[in-house]
Amino acid sequence: MSAGRDLPGAYTATRRELQRLATHVPARARATHGGHFGLQVTPSGIGTPPFGPDDTVIRLAGTTLVVERRTPDGVDATATALAGRSLAEAAGAAGVDLGTPFSPGADAVPVGDPDMPMALDATSVEVLFAWYRLGARALDALLPHLAAPTAAQLWPEHFDLGLGDGATGGGLNLGASPGDSSVDEPYLYVGPWTDARPGDPAYWNAPFGAVVTRSALQQADDPETTAVDFLRRGVRLLGGT
Numbered sequence: 001m002s003a004g005r006d007l008p009g010a011y012t013a014t015r016r017e018l019q020r021l022a023t024h025v026p027a028r029a030r031a032t033h034g035g036h037f038g039l040q041v042t043p044s045g046i047g048t049p050p051f052g053p054d055d056t057v058i059r060l061a062g063t064t065l066v067v068e069r070r071t072p073d074g075v076d077a078t079a080t081a082l083a084g085r086s087l088a089e090a091a092g093a094a095g096v097d098l099g100t101p102f103s104p105g106a107d108a109v110p111v112g113d114p115d116m117p118m119a120l121d122a123t124s125v126e127v128l129f130a131w132y133r134l135g136a137r138a139l140d141a142l143l144p145h146l147a148a149p150t151a152a153q154l155w156p157e158h159f160d161l162g163l164g165d166g167a168t169g170g171g172l173n174l175g176a177s178p179g180d181s182s183v184d185e186p187y188l189y190v191g192p193w194t195d196a197r198p199g200d201p202a203y204w205n206a207p208f209g210a211v212v213t214r215s216a217l218q219q220a221d222d223p224e225t226t227a228v229d230f231l232r233r234g235v236r237l238l239g240g241t
Contacts, residue, residue, distance in 0.1 A: 010121035023156035038153035105157030135176025169238025190234030
């Protein structure tokens with residue numbers, strides 16, 4: 001899942017900086033073409049699906065910003081190393097206007113000082129992206145067991161990779177969060193849409209449902225299988241398969 005069990009000391013600060021970057025560069029860029037701003041997990045990080053007339057893709061590959069655009073001769077790619085660069089420089093490399101109105105949600109990270117160099121610890125970035133990759137695989141494994149799943153998306157407002165199912169147990173959300181103000185490390189979650197918490201009360205260990213943390217999974221012999229089992233248990237308790 002990562003190089004070590006302990007989170008790097010710079011993890012929380014890097015998570016916040018990555019959320020700011022993801023919100024105001026790739027998500028903002030996609031929103032200018034149709035209003036959609038959900039992102040996706042990629043093999044090396046996160047990014048947009050193709051958007052706009054040139055099928056543009058803007059993605060973060062580790063600490064590199066990659067912009068891909070379709071041309072008459074194929075697809076051109078440009079790469080910008082983000083170390084020591086500011087949000088304004090990253091936006092400029094992606095052709096993003098930070099002054100364009102953009103409302104991804106009430107809890108979204110603000111632009112802040114666009115000219116201050118971003119603090120992106122490379123090890124912390126890899127830990128976070130590895131967590132998203134594990135979360136994406138676990139969510140894919142759950143799809144056959146859901147009645148009406150939505151596509152998993154990475155939402156910049158809360159920076160979690162999640163999907164919904166409105167037909168199982170009155171509705172539920174499943175996802176992978178990189179951590180937040182309530183849980184200071186990455187975690188997976190099951191969030192019922194109703195107040196129902198059937199079955200073992202110990203499973204429902206969070207105000208909104210159930211969570212399992214990265215550190216707990218790393219104690220398992222097979223963290224990925226344990227992650228899938230955790231999510232599927234919630235689905236089953238709520239009446240799914």
